[in-house]
Amino acid sequence: MTEWEIVIGLEIHAQLATRSKIFSGSATAYGAPPNSQANLVDLAYPGVLPVLNAEAVRMAVKFGLSINAEVARRSVFARKNYFYPDLPKGYQISQYELPIVKTGSLAIVLEDGTVKTIGVTRAHLEEDAGKSLHEGLAHASGIDLNRAGTPLLEIVSEPDLRSAKDAVAYMKKMHTLVRYLEICDGNMQEGSFRCDANVSVRPRGREKFGTRVEIKNLNSFRFVEKAIQYEAARQIELLESGGTVVQETRLYDSDKHETRSMRSKEEANDYRYFPDPDLLPVQIDEPFIAAVRATLPELPDDKAARFTREFALSAYDAGVLSASRELGAYFEAVVAGVGAAAAQRDNAHAKLAANWVMGELSSALNRDNLEIGASRVTPEALAGLLLRIIDGTISGKIAKDVFEAMWSEGKPADAIIEAKGLKQITDSGAIEGVIDSVIAANPRQLADYRSGKDKLFGFFVGQVMKATDGKANPAQLNELLKRKLGGAS
Amino acid sequence: MLHSLSIGELCNALVRKEISSVELTRHYLARIERLNPALNALITVTADEALAGAAEADRRRAAGEKGPLLGIPLIHKDIFCTDGVRTSCGSRMLDNFIAPYDATVVTRLKAAGAVMLAKANMDEFAMGSSNETSYYGPVKNPWDTRKVPGGSSGGSAAATAARLAPFATGTDTGGSIRQPAALTGVTGLKPTYGRVSRYGMVAFASSLDQAGVFARSAADAAPVLQAMAGFDPRDSTSIDTPVPDYPATLDAPLAGLKIGLLREFFEGLEARNSTLIHDAIEVYRGLGATTVEVSLPHLPLSVPTYYVVAPAECSSNLSRFDGVRFGYRCEKPKDLNDLYERSRGEGFGAEVKRRIMTGTYVLSAGYFDAYYLKAQKVRRLITDEFRAAFAQVDLLIGPTTPTPAFDIGAKMDDPVTMYLNDIYTIGANLAGLPGMSLPCGFIDGLPMGLQLIGPHFSEAKLLNAAHRFQQETGWHKHTPGGYEP
Numbered sequence: 001m002t003e004w005e006i007v008i009g010l011e012i013h014a015q016l017a018t019r020s021k022i023f024s025g026s027a028t029a030y031g032a033p034p035n036s037q038a039n040l041v042d043l044a045y046p047g048v049l050p051v052l053n054a055e056a057v058r059m060a061v062k063f064g065l066s067i068n069a070e071v072a073r074r075s076v077f078a079r080k081n082y083f084y085p086d087l088p089k090g091y092q093i094s095q096y097e098l099p100i101v102k103t104g105s106l107a108i109v110l111e112d113g114t115v116k117t118i119g120v121t122r123a124h125l126e127e128d129a130g131k132s133l134h135e136g137l138a139h140a141s142g143i144d145l146n147r148a149g150t151p152l153l154e155i156v157s158e159p160d161l162r163s164a165k166d167a168v169a170y171m172k173k174m175h176t177l178v179r180y181l182e183i184c185d186g187n188m189q190e191g192s193f194r195c196d197a198n199v200s201v202r203p204r205g206r207e208k209f210g211t212r213v214e215i216k217n218l219n220s221f222r223f224v225e226k227a228i229q230y231e232a233a234r235q236i237e238l239l240e241s242g243g244t245v246v247q248e249t250r251l252y253d254s255d256k257h258e259t260r261s262m263r264s265k266e267e268a269n270d271y272r273y274f275p276d277p278d279l280l281p282v283q284i285d286e287p288f289i290a291a292v293r294a295t296l297p298e299l300p301d302d303k304a305a306r307f308t309r310e311f312a313l314s315a316y317d318a319g320v321l322s323a324s325r326e327l328g329a330y331f332e333a334v335v336a337g338v339g340a341a342a343a344q345r346d347n348a349h350a351k352l353a354a355n356w357v358m359g360e361l362s363s364a365l366n367r368d369n370l371e372i373g374a375s376r377v378t379p380e381a382l383a384g385l386l387l388r389i390i391d392g393t394i395s396g397k398i399a400k401d402v403f404e405a406m407w408s409e410g411k412p413a414d415a416i417i418e419a420k421g422l423k424q425i426t427d428s429g430a431i432e433g434v435i436d437s438v439i440a441a442n443p444r445q446l447a448d449y450r451s452g453k454d455k456l457f458g459f460f461v462g463q464v465m466k467a468t469d470g471k472a473n474p475a476q477l478n479e480l481l482k483r484k485l486g487g488a489s
Numbered sequence: 490m491l492h493s494l495s496i497g498e499l500c501n502a503l504v505r506k507e508i509s510s511v512e513l514t515r516h517y518l519a520r521i522e523r524l525n526p527a528l529n530a531l532i533t534v535t536a537d538e539a540l541a542g543a544a545e546a547d548r549r550r551a552a553g554e555k556g557p558l559l560g561i562p563l564i565h566k567d568i569f570c571t572d573g574v575r576t577s578c579g580s581r582m583l584d585n586f587i588a589p590y591d592a593t594v595v596t597r598l599k600a601a602g603a604v605m606l607a608k609a610n611m612d613e614f615a616m617g618s619s620n621e622t623s624y625y626g627p628v629k630n631p632w633d634t635r636k637v638p639g640g641s642s643g644g645s646a647a648a649t650a651a652r653l654a655p656f657a658t659g660t661d662t663g664g665s666i667r668q669p670a671a672l673t674g675v676t677g678l679k680p681t682y683g684r685v686s687r688y689g690m691v692a693f694a695s696s697l698d699q700a701g702v703f704a705r706s707a708a709d710a711a712p713v714l715q716a717m718a719g720f721d722p723r724d725s726t727s728i729d730t731p732v733p734d735y736p737a738t739l740d741a742p743l744a745g746l747k748i749g750l751l752r753e754f755f756e757g758l759e760a761r762n763s764t765l766i767h768d769a770i771e772v773y774r775g776l777g778a779t780t781v782e783v784s785l786p787h788l789p790l791s792v793p794t795y796y797v798v799a800p801a802e803c804s805s806n807l808s809r810f811d812g813v814r815f816g817y818r819c820e821k822p823k824d825l826n827d828l829y830e831r832s833r834g835e836g837f838g839a840e841v842k843r844r845i846m847t848g849t850y851v852l853s854a855g856y857f858d859a860y861y862l863k864a865q866k867v868r869r870l871i872t873d874e875f876r877a878a879f880a881q882v883d884l885l886i887g888p889t890t891p892t893p894a895f896d897i898g899a900k901m902d903d904p905v906t907m908y909l910n911d912i913y914t915i916g917a918n919l920a921g922l923p924g925m926s927l928p929c930g931f932i933d934g935l936p937m938g939l940q941l942i943g944p945h946f947s948e949a950k951l952l953n954a955a956h957r958f959q960q961e962t963g964w965h966k967h968t969p970g971g972y973e974p
Contacts, residue, residue, distance in 0.1 A: 040590060044809040046583065046816075047570045047592055047689040049724050079805050081852070083829055090808020143813070272852035274861060277696035277802055279725050 002240070003204040006232045007212075008161035008197060010224075012174055014153045014184040015128065015192040016059045022127050022151035023050030023093060030190045034133070038145035044088035049278050052077075056151040057282060059183035060100045060125050061292045063153060066181055066299055067120050069104025071289055075124075077279045081272045085143050086130035094154075096273045099124035100282060106177070107301060108169040109319065118170050119158030126152050153183070159198065159209065164228035168221050171195060176300050180325050194219040199231045201239065210235070211245040215252050215259055227252035231259050303328050311335065311350035320358055326372045330379050331357045337383025338390070352386055360403050376407050385413035393417065394424050395474050426473045428480065431464070434472065435484050438463045449485055460485065491516045492652040493973060496561055496709040499655060503550060503560050510550070510560030510604060514543035517562045517606055521653050524972065528629045530638075530647040532567045533575050533608040542604040549602060557712035557736070559602030564657040566645045567608040568615055569595050569700070570689040578691045579611040579623040579641075582810050582817045582836035592689020593721045594658060594700050601716035606654055610644030613838045614807065615665055615693040617641050618910040619900065622840040627897050630673060631969040632935055636894035639669030639910075642703070646673040649703040651972045656704040656713050660690060662697045663795050664889075664914025667926035670703055671889035671938025674928045676955065676965055678702045678710050681945045682921030683728035685714075686721030692806040694799035695726070697918045706965050707927070707955035711735040714948060733949045739956040744777030746954065747882040752784040754887030754913055762937060765930040766888050769939045772961050773886070773954075781882060785874040790867050791915040792908055797851050797864035798919070803841075804848025810836065843904065872920040879944040884954055888913055889926040889938030917942050925951050928964040936967065 021028055024041035041048045064071040078096035101123035107115050130148035132141050155174060161167045175193055178184035186193045195218050200210035215231055218224045230252075235245050249268075250259040298306070300322050307318035307328075321331045334353040361382065365375060385402055388394050394402060394417060405416045417423055425431055438460060439446055449456040460481055464472055491513060494502065502508045518536050525531050539562065546560035570576045570588035572595075577583045591599065599605075612622040620628040620643025628643040630636040631651040638647040642659030646669035649657045659666040661679035670677025679701040687698055700717065704710040715736065720729040750770065755763065770780060812818040812832025819831035837845070851860035878885060890910060900907040917924040922942055929939035939958070943951045959965045 043814055045570075045589070045814075046576065046578070046586065046691040046809070047588070049688050051723060051725055081805050081808060083808065083811060085811075085813050085825065088809060088814060090811060091805050270854045272805070272849065272854075272857075274801060274805070274852055274857070277694075277726070278692075 004201045004232075004236050004239075005204045006163055006228070007159045007200045007202060007209055008164075008167045008228060009159040010157045010161065010167055010171060011196040011198070012155040012157075012171065013194050013196075014155060014174075014178045016056050016151040016153055016183055017185050018053055018055045018059070018151055020053060021149035022053050022056045022125065024149050026149065028150050030187075030192075032146055034142065034144035035146060038130075038148060042088065042145050042149045044090075050093060050276075052279060052282070053151060056125055057100070057284070058292055059151075059181070060123065060153055061284065061289060062181050062183055062296065063123060063155075063178070064101035064104060065289070065293050065296060066177060067101075067104030067106055069120060069123070070102040071284060072098060072100050072102055073284055074098065075100040075282045075284075077125075077276045077282070078273045079276045082269045084129070085141070086132050086145070086148065088130070088145060088148060092127060092129065093276055093279070094126035095124035098281075100284075106170065106173055108166065108173050109315075110169065111165055113315075116160075116166070118160045121156045121158050123153055123155045126154055128152050159200075164225045164232070167197060167228055168225045171224055172221060173300070176323055180297055180300055182297075188219050188221075191219055195224065197224060197228055197231075199228055199235070200245070201232055201235045210239075211247050213245065213247065213259075214249045216249055216262065218252060223252055223254050226254070226257055227259060230257060234259065297325060307331075311354070312347040313350065313354055317351075317354045317358065321354060324372070327357070330361075330372050330375070333379030334383050334386065337380050338386050349386070349390060352389065353383075356382060356386060356403075360400060364403075364407050376410060377403070381406060381412055388413055388417060392424060392426060392473060394422055395470065398422050398424070398470055422471065424473050425468055425471045426476060428476060431468075431472050431476055431480055432484070434464050434467050435460075435477075435481055438467060439484060446485065450487070457481070457485065490973075492520060492655075494655075495706060496557065496655050496704070496712060499561055500557050500559075504555075510543035510546040510562075511540060513560065514539050514562050514604055514606065517654055521607060524651055524653060525648075527634060528631060528647050528651055528653075529626050530610055530628050530644040530651065530653060531564065531607040532577055532579070532610050532625050532644070535571075535574055535605055535607060538574065539604050539606045542599075546602045546604055554602070556602050558598065558716055560604065561602070561656075562604045562606045562654050563598065563713075564607050564609050564645060564648050564654040565595060565605055566611055566642050566657065566659050568611060568660055568691045569658060570691070571595055571605065571608065574608065576608070576691070577624070578615070579613040579625060580837065580841070581624040583691075583815075584624065584817065586816050588689075590689065593686035593723065594717055595689065597716055597719070598658070598713075603716070607648075609642070609648055609657060612641035612643065612665075613841050614691065614803070615641040615660055615662055615698075616803070616840050616844055618664070618668060618907055619895070619897070620644065620669070621897060621901055622838055624838060629897070630894045630935075631972055632674065632894065635896055636935065637672070637897050639672035639890070639894065641665040641669075643669050645703045646670055646675060646677070649673070649675045649705065650969055652968065656702060656709055658700060658717075659703050660693075660698055660700050661914075661918065661924075662693050662699075662799060663918050664911040666701045666703065667889050667914045667924055667938065667940060668911060670926040671928075671940075672894040672936065674936030674965075674967055674969070676704050676706055676710055676928070676959075677926045677938075678704075678707075678714060678948070678951070679917065679924045680714060680718065680948055681728075681923045682918075683726055684923070684946065684948065685717045686719075686724040686727045688721055688723040692802075694802040695806060696802060697795075697799060699918070706959050707925070707952045708736070708739055708959070711739055711952050711956075714952070718948075730946060735949050735952050738949045738953050741953045742777065743773065743954060743957050746773070746776075746778040746884070748773055748778050748780045749783040749878055749882035749885045750780055751788070751885050751887045752782055753786075753788040758888060759891065761932050762888050762891065765932070765937050766886070766939060769929045769958065769962075770886060772958055776957055776961065780886075783878045783882060783885070785871065785878060785916070787867060787870045787874055788916050791871060791919055792912055794864045794867045794871070794919060795911070795915045796847070796908060797860050798868060800844040800848030801852050801861050801864075802848065804845045804852065807837075807841070807845055812836070840904075868919045871916060875916070875920040875922060875942075876944075883943070883950060884947070885942040887940050887942075889940040890914075893932045893935035893937055913940060921945065923948050923951055925955050927955050927958060928967065929962070930964060931967075936964075
């Protein structure tokens, strides 16, 4: 049996978050009534001319710098010629031979934890097309040109990805990056972030690539994974049964979970690219690049490395907490809140904060479908809760109840602890009293324990916690109970 | 008569309240009504708008506003979008197209107070050298109505020659202002590429198209260019460089002016044409200019270069005419391809189709390098040679056309012969240089043009040199029979 290797390259289309279109002054907001955001330039009226949106250039440069790519000092817009009703000019303005961003790279973490560097061949600016609408129109097609002219950054990877999971990890990392840079809202349902996948297979060990198939327009991480898995399996099955893979463009049908042929290489358009004579070459100088560089935020990898370094977090925790700027900022605010109040900085406190942000807070956000910015518990309030765990006022278990109350009532931790009488029992005498009565009430379990059934220790802990509504200080309880069960008076 | 007066004289008459703009406009509208039917120089006459515009100009002048064009009528080539007025570009494709906005050239001239009388006939989408490719029929040359007026701005040229307006706008992609100016005996100016905004001008070949002026003299052309020129943020290829005061330097002395005689323009030049140009050169020598022969070895390649670059750009620029959003749409399309094929097949004329096909071919995979890329390289060589020439001389001089106006129909079956009409004008377009054509005499009773080409942004010098020539010769004062007084 041949062992097959899957080879994948992705072309990601990130819609740039400019307020106006790349070559016209129309707004780019999503969801407006059809054609309400299409002016004469977008409609390609006779005589109109494109004018480049400088903000789109700034965003592309920002992206290039973030992946350590070469920012072209001179890039050129070209026309890609083809007829389609949603393409008003009969050509798309794109960059062809001279893109604005060349050769960069992005590190991804594979499933087994190893880090792999994926090459980025290029990233270029182009305009999006409009949309053809077929639903709800009898014997007619509608055209909505609101999206026509929306700026896109097309990010082309090297064929460095070797599995559907690699591809998803790369796409997720890019998704994180463009949102960090605030150049794309990353909204995949609205099509702001989507990709085409080039997939081929080859016998492991062979250098030459197999014939590739392009799967168009994948707009969710799940579809990327499924489509690549399906397509690779299809190609392997085809080759193993003596067939050959045809170079073609395919579409992924998420309902049927299959890819279908759209057009073959022979049917492919000859786009007749040539430099757009309506636009000057984009010239970028050092001061411009320096100015853009100054606006770069701390990037996800740098933030994760800092979290590991400063707070001794695990690579996993650091990765999760740096997945978005907002989440990282929230986490750091919690740590700061705890640190300000606690006498000294303690990495255990940071770990506690990390656990809470990734645990209780994240589940509450997910449950209520909220973004971190809309959290019902502020980082300062969460820090207030964690301080009560650290100083022993409440146990971690009780803290979860307090958190729920904070989430629903919007009050600070201390107010809830006070009002509900949840303060931990730290008085040894009081705990001893409860232990004594629990032991007295369970003579058989005591005898079994003393004859070697160590596991019954947990039973006694449970009984005491039950009797104190969970408020007994766990550390004190453990120590006292061990002594008492051991026979000490 | 009013139509014999120069723009300067008309302006004085308006200032002195001897006439009003409304009276002047009525006079020209009456001439149009009487004379245009024989010439077919105009596609759309905008009488109501013109009279309203003239009344507005009179109000502005009464309110104290001044300006050399305030209240002066003009005719726009039908390639410029005019808000609320049909902008046909000489094509069936846009026969029903009412532009929803004004081109920058239109806006600027309106702001200067000029009053639009009509939209001029032209070769379809400015593709042609004889004004015979127009959907609206050929324009006749006022000097001999059996002859073509040249093209593509043939309507603007004929209208200016026939005194249907004091001046007209045109566009010049390969000679479309200078060649018809020469063949109709008027003064034509094609500015530097980027001097005048292309916004709102229906594109033919974007890297070559440039708007300019038809007038009866350089002195009349100067204030018109003054109003048209300047940076436009809506045209990325317009250039942000100050606009000099063109009228101010018209009379500057020419002593010491260095004029280059382009060897390539004189090789094989027809004897009578050559005599006219050499007579003109003598006039300049008399004005104190010196002459030197210069050579641009690649200039003879300008016609084939142009006929790769221009069709390539046009094939893409005209893709927007697809029957979907505006313009001609075929009856009852069966499906999308049928809509495209029949709308374009029926909407475009033969010459436009020929150029779209040529352009599509030269941009195709496998041919791009051999044609488009090679043409761009030759274009660069020609540009460099012009630059080297202008290191030695201030202006280049030569003929505008190889022959006077030819018979309507004579060259329609032979595109290559037709294309060779532009042999002397195309070089300036490829290099983005300003050029002028001035009347310089007659062959067989038909006017001939003298061409001046200058370095980038030398319009002031060109106008100055043209004006001094016209003060010496008076060739520009000749008017075709029946149109004066």
